[in-house]
Amino acid sequence: xxxxxxxxxxxxxxxxxxxxxxxxxxxxxxxxxxxxxxxxxxxxxxxxxxxxxxxxxxxxxxxxxxxxxxxxxxxxxxxxxxxxxxxxxxxxxxxxxxxxxxxxxxxxxxxxxxxxxxxxxxxxxx
Numbered sequence: 001x002x003x004x005x006x007x008x009x010x011x012x013x014x015x016x017x018x019x020x021x022x023x024x025x026x027x028x029x030x031x032x033x034x035x036x037x038x039x040x041x042x043x044x045x046x047x048x049x050x051x052x053x054x055x056x057x058x059x060x061x062x063x064x065x066x067x068x069x070x071x072x073x074x075x076x077x078x079x080x081x082x083x084x085x086x087x088x089x090x091x092x093x094x095x096x097x098x099x100x101x102x103x104x105x106x107x108x109x110x111x112x113x114x115x116x117x118x119x120x121x122x123x124x125x126x
Contacts, residue, residue: 003092004031004032004033005029005032005093006035006092006093007034007035007092007093008035008036008037008085009021009024009068010037010039010097011036011038011097013038013040013055014055015058015059017097018058018059020095020096021059021062021068023095023124024036024066024068024095025066025067025068027095027124034067034068035091036063036070037072038056038071038072038073039073039074039082039085040075041076041078042074056070079113079114082114083114086114091121093123093124094122095125095126096111096125096126097125111125
């Protein structure tokens, strides 16, 4: 019997993150769970403009369609908040988008730090 997996998808407040959510859903097998998370720094404005709110609502709907909840967290330390969420929910797989310049996780500072904090998790860059 296959071990149950808990898959976490890290999104920003952009509609293009739909591809990450769908990628997480495609990774799922029977009995697996999907978590979608967006962490906002307390230093940043949460919704810069109305498009951000619209995009976040869209991602809520996409998440709902694939059976996941979208969790939004405000934190002083974004990376720690992601790590804490992953540990609390026994996350086994983490899906992140590639950086704007297409860097792999070894060159992506957020991904690299998370990989060190969560060595048991498998990282998938889409």
